[in-house]
Amino acid sequence: MSIRLVALASLVTVTALAAGCVVEPARPIYARPAPVYAPNPGYVEVVAPQPPPPMFVENVEPRPGFIWARGYWRWDGRRYVAERGHWEHMRPGYHYAHPHWEQRGDGWHWRAGVWVTG
Numbered sequence: 001m002s003i004r005l006v007a008l009a010s011l012v013t014v015t016a017l018a019a020g021c022v023v024e025p026a027r028p029i030y031a032r033p034a035p036v037y038a039p040n041p042g043y044v045e046v047v048a049p050q051p052p053p054p055m056f057v058e059n060v061e062p063r064p065g066f067i068w069a070r071g072y073w074r075w076d077g078r079r080y081v082a083e084r085g086h087w088e089h090m091r092p093g094y095h096y097a098h099p100h101w102e103q104r105g106d107g108w109h110w111r112a113g114v115w116v117t118g
Contacts, residue, residue: 046110048075052101058085065090069113072099091115 052073060068071085088096099113 046075047106048080048101048108048110051103051108052080056082060085063087067096069096070098072113073101075108075110088115093117 052075055073056071058068058071062068066087067090069086069088072083073080074083075081094115094117097111097114097116100111101108102111103109
């Protein structure tokens with residue numbers, strides 16, 4: 001056998017053996033974020049170019065030990081989408097700042113609903 005043929009056969013063998021070895025980076029595990037307890041409500045940088053539609057009213061009966069987190073309009077990158085409200089457990093020593101939009105010079109900024117001390 002010629003040296004070229006042996007080299008080619010060796011190259012094919014090594015390539016075939018190495019083809020089954022795949023190294024894949026670990027994928028991150030995304031967990032649901034914990035509730036936010038902030039001294040002041042933080043901004044989530046979502047900027048919408050147009051104002052949100054008028055607020056919709058959800059009539060709910062009060063529940064002892066809970067507060068109703070009002071529904072809001074979420075910007076999906078093209079349009080506003082209605083998000084329903086939900087119940088939050090009361091937290092002694094905190095009050096709930098409801099989610100809302102604020103107008104600034106570059107558009108409408110989203111302010112997330114958070115629990116605030118005081």
